[in-house]
Amino acid sequence: MARKITNHGGLLVVAGAFPLCFGCTTSSGTSADGGSPGSSSSSSSSGASTGSSGGDASSGGSSGASGSSSGSSGSPDGSASSSGSSSGSGGPKLGIVSVSDGVGATSGGDLFAASAQFPQTPTASTPFCSTGTAAGSCCLTMPGTSPSDAGLPTYVSAGDIVVSDKGATLATLSFSATTGAYTGASSAQTASLMWAGGDTISMSGAGATVPAFTGSIVAPANFAGLAPALSTTATAVTRSAGWTLSWTPDTQSGEIVVLDLFPTGATASHPNIGCQVQDSTGTMNIASSLLASFPTGMGEASLARIQLGSSSNQEVGLTATTSVRGTVTFE
Numbered sequence: 106m107a108r109k110i111t112n113h114g115g116l117l118v119v120a121g122a123f124p125l126c127f128g129c130t131t132s133s134g135t136s137a138d139g140g141s142p143g144s145s146s147s148s149s150s151s152g153a154s155t156g157s158s159g160g161d162a163s164s165g166g167s168s169g170a171s172g173s174s175s176g177s178s179g180s181p182d183g184s185a186s187s188s189g190s191s192s193g194s195g196g197p198k199l200g201i202v203s204v205s206d207g208v209g210a211t212s213g214g215d216l217f218a219a220s221a222q223f224p225q226t227p228t229a230s231t232p233f234c235s236t237g238t239a240a241g242s243c244c245l246t247m248p249g250t251s252p253s254d255a256g257l258p259t260y261v262s263a264g265d266i267v268v269s270d271k272g273a274t275l276a277t278l279s280f281s282a283t284t285g286a287y288t289g290a291s292s293a294q295t296a297s298l299m300w301a302g303g304d305t306i307s308m309s310g311a312g313a314t315v316p317a318f319t320g321s322i323v324a325p326a327n328f329a330g331l332a333p334a335l336s337t338t339a340t341a342v343t344r345s346a347g348w349t350l351s352w353t354p355d356t357q358s359g360e361i362v363v364l365d366l367f368p369t370g371a372t373a374s375h376p377n378i379g380c381q382v383q384d385s386t387g388t389m390n391i392a393s394s395l396l397a398s399f400p401t402g403m404g405e406a407s408l409a410r411i412q413l414g415s416s417s418n419q420e421v422g423l424t425a426t427t428s429v430r431g432t433v434t435f436e
Contacts, residue, residue, distance in 0.1 A: 199227045200315060202266055202278075202308045202416075205426040206300070208327055217292040217299045219268045219276045223315050223420075224258035240392035242382050243364075247398065248374035260286050263318065263421065264311030270300045280313070302326030303357070308416070308423055320416030322423045325360055325384075328410065329353045335406055335431025342404070342433050344396035351388045355410065360384035365407040366391065368399050368435060384410055396435070404433045 200223030207216045234244035262280035266287070269275055275298045276290035292298040300306060302324055309319040330353035333340045342348045350364065364380040376398050382389050409428035416423055 199420050199422075200224060200260075200263070201422045201424060202268075202310070202320075203424045203426070204268060204300075204306050204308075204322075204324065205428065206302075206324065206327070208427065208429040215292075215299070217275075218289060219278060219298065220289040221263070221266050221278050221287040221310075223261050223263055225261050225314075226258065238395065240395050241380075241390060243378055243380035243389075243391055243395055245395040245398055246377045246379070248376065261314035262287075263315035264313040266308060266310045268298075269307045269309075270304050273297070275300070275306075300324050302355075302427065306425060310418075310421065315420055316418050318416040318418035318421045320414060320421070320423050322412055322414035322425045323357055324425045325357065325410040325412050325427045326355045327427050328408065328429055331408070331429070335408060335429050337432055339403065339432045339434045340406075341436055342396065343436050344399060344401075345393050347393040347396065348391040349388060350391075350408065354385045354387045357412065358385070360410055360412050362386075362389065363409045363411060364389055364391070365409075366404065366433070368402060368404040370400070370402055399435045401435050404435050406431050406433050 200221065202219075202221045204219045205217070207218070233239065234246075237244040237246040239245075260280075264280070266278040267274055267276075268278070268290075276295050278287050278290060280287050290298055303326060304324050305321050306324055307319070307321045310317055312318070330351070332351050348366075352362070360383075362382055362384045364378070366378040366380075368375050378391060378395050378399075380389055380391060407428060407430045409426050412425045414423040414425070415421075
């Protein structure tokens with residue numbers, strides 16, 4: 106069973122270890138935009154956010170890039186935060202609009218997606234690795250210890266959302282009164298939904314319960330120089346030796362890189378390791394002490410590069426992601 110990077114109650118969670126609390130409320134009443142591991146206001150990591158029709162960024166689907174309930178933007182290292190207040194009626198309605206490019210290591214080709222979510226109320230932040238075991242920039246989460254999905258939020262509308270690149274409309278996201286959520290868009294159904302790394306993606310919402318907004322974000326470049334490569338050919342991971350991934354950092358500053366690593370097998374639940382570092386570091390180390398909890402056998406790794414951005418409405422954050430998945434063997 107593949108564990109995807111999904112949205113749990115308005116938080117983007119990599120297997121429960123690292124919610125990227127993009128605008129979540131904290132005990133002080135402020136919102137933190139993606140704090141680094143160890144941050145007192147929020148922990149961060151994220152892959153791709155699930156759109157209303159499901160799927161994750163690396164496998165395509167109609168998922169978005171990352172994030173959850175959002176305020177105005179802050180740096181991914183947690184150096185900036187913004188007020189949790191909102192300008193709309195009826196209290197905070199903090200949300201995110203996301204675009205993602207899933208590089209097809211396991212799906213056969215790039216699959217682009219766009220999604221949006223606006224929970225009616227802000228979501229509380231979660232400390233880094235609060236239910237797991239931390240080692241460096243990584244967190245091990247065992248079955249049954251991840252945050253619960255109980256009490257899923259009510260979502261509200263920001264009107265039709267237009268996603269465009271270089272003046273051309275890529276997709277229009279519409280809120281469904283029937284499902285109470287936005288219907289995500291995928292290049293599998295919308296051929297025009299695609300872009301290149303470095304493109305400036307514009308997003309605008311017509312406004313409804315959530316006031317109108319405009320904004321843009323630069324799409325991250327696909328991973329280059331990734332070692333070991335992630336593909337359908339299994340990469341050996343020696344648990345007793347730890348595991349290191351390295352890549353050539355993107356030329357765009359401020360991006361974060363997130364790993365989701367887990368065994369795949371017959372059991373319905375399994376341990377998970379989630380890691381996050383700044384893209385500029387170009388490397389990520391997974392400690393042997395965490396890998397020791399994994400069984401031998403097949404597994405999966407998903408690596409995502411994420412950029413966070415803001416819009417003209419402090420209630421609306423933007424994210425863009427590129428990700429790749431591959432098969433591993435735990436030895």
